[in-house]
Structures are given as C-alpha cells and as structure tokens.
Amino acid sequence: MRAVVQRVQRGSVTVNNEVVGKIGHGLVVLLGVGQGDTTDDARYLADKICQLRIFDDQQGKLNLSVQDVGGSILAISQFTLYGDCRKGRRPSYSDAAPPEAARELYQVFVQRLVCNGLTTATGVFQEHMVVEIINDGPVTLLLDSRKAF
Template identity: 70%
Template sequence: MRAVVQRVARGSVTVEGSVRGEVERGLVVLLGVGRGDTDDDAGYLADKVANMRIFEDGQGKMNLSVLDVKGSVLAVSQFTLYGDCRKGRRPGFSGAAPPEEARRLFELFVKELEKYGLKVATGVFREHMTVEIINDGPVTLLLDSKKNF
C-alpha cells in the first residue's frame, strides 16, 4: 500500500460538481492499494499517518502529529500510485489491486484512522474526482507499507 501524504491548510474533493469531502488544517492522503496488500498494510499506514510528526510546534520544529493539532484527514483512493512508467510511454497498472479488494482495504484504512478519533473525509471510489490541495509548507511525504521507500 502506498500513500502520498500532504500537510494542508485546506483540501477538498469534488465529484460531478458537488463537494464530497473537505478538510481544513490537516492531511490529504492519496492512497493506492497494491496486489497482495493485506489488512496489516492498512493498519500500518493508518498508524503512520495518524502519528507522523509533521506539524510544527511552538519552536517551528516538526514535532506534532495530526492528532496533536486536532486536524482532520481527507483520504482519496488513487490506483495510479501503482503506475509503472519504466517501459514505454503509457503507464501500466498491473501492480494495483483489483477494484473490489482495493475498495475493501481503502475503507479499512479509513476505519483505522477513525479509531484514533480523527475526522476523516473521503472522495468517491472509482469516480472521476477533482482534488484541491492547498499544501502547507509545502510538506509532502511518500509512504509504502512494504517499506520500498
């Protein structure tokens, strides 16, 4: 499972002209589910996202988590994080999980975040979405449950 995590001042996702999820101060997480990912991967990434210290404290050091700052999370499913661009000019997506399994693990990731008491908004699975991200910092991090990076 892979995630692009961005610290944001604001984020929203719109589907067919209607805002479906939005957050103020917090995180936008673009989440890709890969073939072979398990419930453990969802739990690992949820724990990492909830507790990662990427918000500044009073001294300007990144010492606080989204929990500490009482922020929220906008989670958006994004299978393209498994796009393989090493060969040719069109990405291949054979590394992405099948849609049914990806949906189940995405929803589990959201539930795991909610167990921490976080407010979690989401996009709409398998729909075309417009995602607005006002990155704060900017702070953008890559996570991989298999620890490939």
C-alpha cells in the same frame, strides 16, 4: 500499499460538481492499494500517518502529529500510485489491486483513521474526482507499507 501524504491548510474533493469531502487544517492522503496488500498494510499505514510528526511545535520544529494539532484527514483512493512508467510511454497498472480488493482495504484504512479519533473525509471510490489541495509548507511525504516491514 502506498500513500502520498500532504500537510494542508485545506483540501476538498468534488465529484460531478458536488463537494463530497472537505477538511481544513490537516492532511490529504492519496492512497494506492497494490496486489497482495492486506488489512495489516492498511492498519499500519493509517497508524503511521496518524502519528507522523510533521506539524510545527511552538519552536517551529516538526514535532507534532495531526492528532496533536486537532487536524483532519481527507483520504482519497488513487490506483495510479501503482503506475509503472519504466517501459514505453503509457503507464502499466498491473501492480494495482483489483477494484473489489482495493475498495475493501481503502475502507479498512479509513475506518482505522476514524478509530484513531481523527475527523476523516473521503472521496468516492472509482469515481472521477477533482481534488483541491492547498499544501502547507510544502510538506509532502511518500509512504510504502512494504518498505516498512
């Protein structure tokens, strides 16, 4: 499972000209589910993201988590994180999980964020989404659950 985590001043997601999720200060997480990912991957990444110390403390050092600062998370599924561009000019998505499995693990991930006490907004799975991200810092991190174990 892969995630792009961005610290934001605010973020929103729109589907069919309707805002379906938005947050203020916090994190936007673009989440890709890969072949062979499990609920352990989803829980690991959710817990890791909740505890990442990427917000400034009073001395301006990155010492606080999204939980510490009372921030929110906007979680958006994005299978294109598994796009393989090594051959040719058209990405291959064969490493992405099939939609049914990806939806289930995306929901596990979101539920784990909620269980960690975070206000969590989402996009709409398998829909065309317009995502607005006002990056803060900028702080952007790439996480991969397979590189963690």
